Structures are given as C-alpha cells and as structure tokens.
Amino acid sequence: xxxxxxxxxxxxxxxxxxxxxxxxxxxxxxxxxxxxxxxxxxxxxxxxxxxxxxxxxxxxxxxxxxxxxxxxxxxxxxxxxxxxxxxxxxxxxxxxxxxxxxxxxxxxxxxxxxxxxxxxxxxxxxxxxxxxxxxxxxxxxxxxxxxxxxxxxxxxxxxxxxxxxxxxxxxxxxxxxxxxxxxxxxxxxxxxxxxxxxxxxxxxxxxxxxxxxxxxxxxxxxxxxxxxxxxxxxxxxxxxxxxxxxxxxxxxxxxxxxxxxxxxxxxxxxxxxxxxxxxxxxxxxxxxxxxxxxxxxxxxxxxxxxxxxxxxxxxxxxxxxxxxxxxxxxxxxxxxxxxxxxxxxxxxxxxxxxxxxxxxxxxxxxxxxxxxxxxxxxxxxxx
Numbered sequence: 001x002x003x004x005x006x007x008x009x010x011x012x013x014x015x016x017x018x019x020x021x022x023x024x025x026x027x028x029x030x031x032x033x034x035x036x037x038x039x040x041x042x043x044x045x046x047x048x049x050x051x052x053x054x055x056x057x058x059x060x061x062x063x064x065x066x067x068x069x070x071x072x073x074x075x076x077x078x079x080x081x082x083x084x085x086x087x088x089x090x091x092x093x094x095x096x097x098x099x100x101x102x103x104x105x106x107x108x109x110x111x112x113x114x115x116x117x118x119x120x121x122x123x124x125x126x127x128x129x130x131x132x133x134x135x136x137x138x139x140x141x142x143x144x145x146x147x148x149x150x151x152x153x154x155x156x157x158x159x160x161x162x163x164x165x166x167x168x169x170x171x172x173x174x175x176x177x178x179x180x181x182x183x184x185x186x187x188x189x190x191x192x193x194x195x196x197x198x199x200x201x202x203x204x205x206x207x208x209x210x211x212x213x214x215x216x217x218x219x220x221x222x223x224x225x226x227x228x229x230x231x232x233x234x235x236x237x238x239x240x241x242x243x244x245x246x247x248x249x250x251x252x253x254x255x256x257x258x259x260x261x262x263x264x265x266x267x268x269x270x271x272x273x274x275x276x277x278x279x280x281x282x283x284x285x286x287x288x289x290x291x292x293x294x295x296x297x298x299x300x301x302x303x304x305x306x307x308x309x310x311x312x313x314x315x316x317x318x319x320x321x322x323x324x325x326x327x328x329x330x331x332x333x334x335x336x337x338x339x340x341x342x343x344x345x346x347x348x349x350x351x352x353x354x355x356x357x358x359x360x361x362x363x364x365x366x367x368x369x370x371x372x373x374x375x376x377x378x379x380x381x382x383x
Contacts, residue, residue: 002138004027004115004121005380006055006150008130008170010038012366013352014156016373019118022381030123032130032141032148038116041158041165043108050108052085052092053078053370054363055101061364063188063241064357065332069368076371077102079156084370088114098234099222099362130157135345152347154340154376159326160185160351167320171354172330181331184355187323188241191225191232192248192314200225200285207275214238214249220252220360226278229318238360240317240326250310252278258308262293268304282307290383325365329356339379340372351376 004026007014010033018031028101037043042050054061057078059070082103085092086110092103105111118357125148126343132142139153152381157171194201204226211224213235225233239248261271269290283290286303320326330350334343342348351372359365 001028001149003030003148003150003179003361004172005152006139006141006148007030007031007154008133008141008174009033009156009158009249009352010035010126011158011369012039012042012272013354013369013373014154015039015115015119016370017154017156017351017377018122020156020374020377020381023121025381029121030125030148031119031149032125032128032143034127034129034168036127038124038126039112041162042111042366043163044165045108046102046104046363047107048058048108048189050092050111051098051102051104051363051366052111053081053103053367054099055094055103055235057364057367061360061362062357062368063327063359064355068263068332068337069357071337072371072375076350078367080374081367083372085111085114088118090114099238099360102362116287118158124301129168130170133177134372135178138257139347141300146189152380154349154351155354156352156373157352157354159324159329161187161326161353163320171350175330175350175354178342178348178352180334180342183328183331185326185328187317187320188327188358189237189361190240190322191227191236191318192230192240193316193318194230194313197285198230198312200281202228203229203281204275204278207277208233209252209275209278210254211235212251212254212351214251215239216242216244216246218242224250232306232318234361237324238362241358241360243314247283249312250312251283252307252310258305262296262301262304265292265294266291272307274307296351324361325353325358327356329358329359332356338375340376341379349376349380 010031059066062069092105095104097263129144134140139150141148155171186305205228208225212221220238222235223233352369
C-alpha cells in the first residue's frame, strides 16, 4: 500500500495534524513512532496534567521568527485551541502556581484519549523506528521492520530532549538529507550547572525561593530551585531558553528594598525574608558574618546588596535528558510559512519541535505545535 500521507511522530503536533486531515480526501494515513504508546511527552507534561496553553500567549514568548509566530497565533490562537479541546470534552483550567496564566488539564491522559478517538481511522506503526527516508516518485520510509511508502510525508518527530521517551535526531537527519540547514541545536527549558564560585548552590539542594532573573535584555519572575548540580525551577528553565554564554543576574528579593529589612538589632538571617539556610550559605559565599544589622559597616552593606544583583555565568546545563525541549532546529526560512511544505522538496512537510521555534515554560510549546499542525492540515485539505 502507498499511503496518501505518512506522519513521522506520534506526539502533540503529529496527533493534531492527523486529527484534522480530511477523511474524504485522505483515505490512507499513517503515524510512525518509536514509542510503543501515543504521545509519551504529553503524558509526562505538566506533572501528568499537561500544561496545554497559556492565557497570556503572544509571539514574544518564543525564540525564533517573530513574524512567523505572530501569524501562526492569529491563524490558530489559544482561544481556538480551547474551543477545540472543549468540543472534544477536554476542559483545561488556569493554574498559575508554576507559571502565570498556564492552562492545565485534569489529566494528560484526557488529551491522549481525545487524540486516540480522533485518529481511529489512522494506521499507527508504534514501536517502529525510522532509519532513513528516500524519494523516488513516492517517499520510501525505511524503518527497523519494513519500508513504508507515501505520496506525502510530514515530519513531526520532535527534538532531542527526553531521549528516554524515544527522542532522536531523525527529523533533523531527514531535513539535512533534503538540503535543509539546521540552526544550532541545544537543550532548553533546562537547569544550569554552576562554576566553582557558585558551588554553594549545591549545598541548598531542595530549597526554592522566588526570584527575578535577567538575561539577554529580558527578565522573568518565578521560583528558583537549588539542585545538586546547580539550579533549576520554573524561572531558571525559561531563563535557559534565552541564555547564550554571558552572565545571568538574579534578584533574590524581587520587588523588595533590601534596606527596609536592615533596621533594628536582628541578625541578618532573621531580618531578611529568605530561607535561613539560603542566607547562611550566601553569607559564607561572600565571607560575611551573620551579625546584627545595626553593626554592618558600609562595605558589608555593599556586599549584602548582591542579593538584589547577583551575577553568575552558568558552567553549562543539565543536558537533553533533563531538558523540556530542544532549541534551534530546521531553518524556518526554508519552510513555506503558509503550508509548512519544504521549499526544497515537494510534498515534504515539517511541523513541531523540529522547527527553529521554541517557547517559554508554561504551555507555550504545546500551543505553537498545535497551531502549526492546524495550519498544515488546512493547507493539505485544500490542495
């Protein structure tokens, strides 16, 4: 059999695409995925509650071609996504505990069950690894078990993050084979490892505190979690998306004046509204005794001001095994922005995380993946 459309991947973008392709126009559609189950990344997302979109989503929440993202969000907005989900009996609600404006589902499984019902007509080759793709009048998809042929091929295979869930480089390999350029791939939405000067972070593993971070002209407020390797938590994950190789600045007293706490005779650790263990490690790192605030010298006060303007350069990050997403990807200048068809190869399409568009933490990546899939499906249905 030669399929009308073969989709490599069975994650968010692939399932949304398959769910919205015309059954009349396309009688034979297949999904091919290494995983034995549909959408393993959807399953674990948002603590198994799937952070599916965000009330505050705009093009400014993404790294990549801003105009392209802006147009995508106009064509399929978060309101359109919520309407689609509600129509299919999935009712996300805002829970801002992790990231402001984030919509969570009751369970990630609800989303997977929805897509399972919407794709009953689609042949699914699960537990099937794509090894290579050739084109000779039709696409010949070489897998570890058979060769699958298709008239049109959509690559929605995701990025390199979470290899334990089946992530691989196949989408990028296919793109390169057909002449596409790849913007440098890096782990994103991931924790930072630290230099020797910040080894004190490691002593605080498990402690979290609210901060503001500043990176590349942007700033983010949220929870920072100290970790055995350095630091993580929602605010650090989003910060990692924009970090290149320079310094990051942390304000450990967001929206508060340090001086307002340095009154009376309380010791520093009692006067400041921060975890005591954090204050102790911080003071050790700047070689300052935990003393009465009234006895601080002007030089010691200057040292304490680092709490409002703490600079550090990460040593690196926790890697793809801990990264939520991959930043970089297939150059979107080489993709038709109205159809997602390759500008280098007819009937070859790319959607989802393999493209060079990456969102912040908080439902932004699912939103853009679904927007891409819907735009691609509408184009394929109109041919």
